[in-house]
Amino acid sequence: MWQLYQFPLCPFSRKVRLLLGEKGIGYEPVRELPWQRRDEFLDLNPTGQVPVMVDTERGVTLIDSSVICEFFEETVSKNAMLNGTxxxxxxxxxxxxxxxxxxxxxxxxxxxxxxxxxxxxxxxxxxxxxxxxxxxxxxxxxxxxxxxxxxxxxxxxxxxxxxxxxxxxxxxxxxxxxxxxxxxxxxxxxxxxxxxxxxxxxxxxxxxxxxxxxxxxxxxxxx
Structure with a gap:
């Protein structure tokens, strides 16, 4: 299952979570406070910023809300959020x-x-x-x-x-x-x-x- 590294007041994580919810994509939210600069998180994203999505089973790591949203737009057809002409x-x-x-x-x-x-x-x-x-x-x-x-x-x-x-x-x-x-x-x-x-x-x-x-x-x- 996907894991989403985020914290409650991150607006970019919220954008991703709204898109995941609209598309019905399951994920596990992982609380990450970027100002703590945890080594384990910096290994995932050296900038230390959230959101980051990880699927350990497939070895996929997605960084940046725009990248994450575009990825799921391309891979999940349900409820397209980049639609029209x-x-x-x-x-x-x-x-x-x-x-x-x-x-x-x-x-x-x-x-x-x-x-x-x-x-x-x-x-x-x-x-x-x-x-x-x-x-x-x-x-x-x-x-x-x-x-x-x-x-x-x-x-x-x-x-x-x-x-x-x-x-x-x-x-x-x-x-x-x-x-x-x-x-x-x-x-x-x-x-x-x-x-x-x-x-x-x-x-x-x-x-x-x-x-x-x-x-x-x-x-x-x-x-």
């Missing part, structure tokens, strides 16, 4: 990169640094200015999601795709860390509630990072 797939990939790079860099990464790493690794207090900047950036990104959903049923088109999984993975971490304000973003909120209601999402909502509780409405299916 070549133009459709290009738009899906564009939005995956948008959320993996821009949303992560401007919102998820600062929130993780200030509200997770500073607390459990460095034993420091968060920087309020950094948190305010991340939450302001989140508003702009929710505006963009509203715009997309004004023209589409899902983020990249008429059907759910990897773009929705990548976006929901990032937003769910930002939401866990108290960085999302849904006021004035009805389109984005409705889309996110649809994502939260999917069976693939339920295991993620049940997970907690020790010492870092989410907001009270984090796992509720209404906001």
């Amino acid at each position: 070549a133009t459709d797939r290009a738009e899906i990939r564009r939005l995956v990169l948008w959320f993996d790079n821009h949303f992560f860099g401007e919102i998820t990464a600062p929130l993780l640094q200030e509200r997770m790493l500073k607390r459990i690794v460095y034993k420091q207090s968060p920087d309020g200015q950094v948190l305010r900047s991340a939450m302001k950036a989140a508003v702009s990104h929710l505006d963009y999601i509203d715009y997309l959903l004004d023209h589409r049923t899902w983020l990249a088109g008429s059907t759910m795709s990897l773009a929705d999984l990548a976006a929901a993975a990032q937003i769910s971490i930002a939401d866990y860390l108290g960085g999302i304000d849904w006021k004035g973003h009805e389109e984005a909120k409705g889309w996110y509630l649809r994502m939260k209601s999917r069976p693939s999402f339920r295991p993620l909502l049940a997970e907690r990072m020790e010492g870092i509780p989410p907001p009270a409405d984090y796992d509720k299916l209404d906001l």
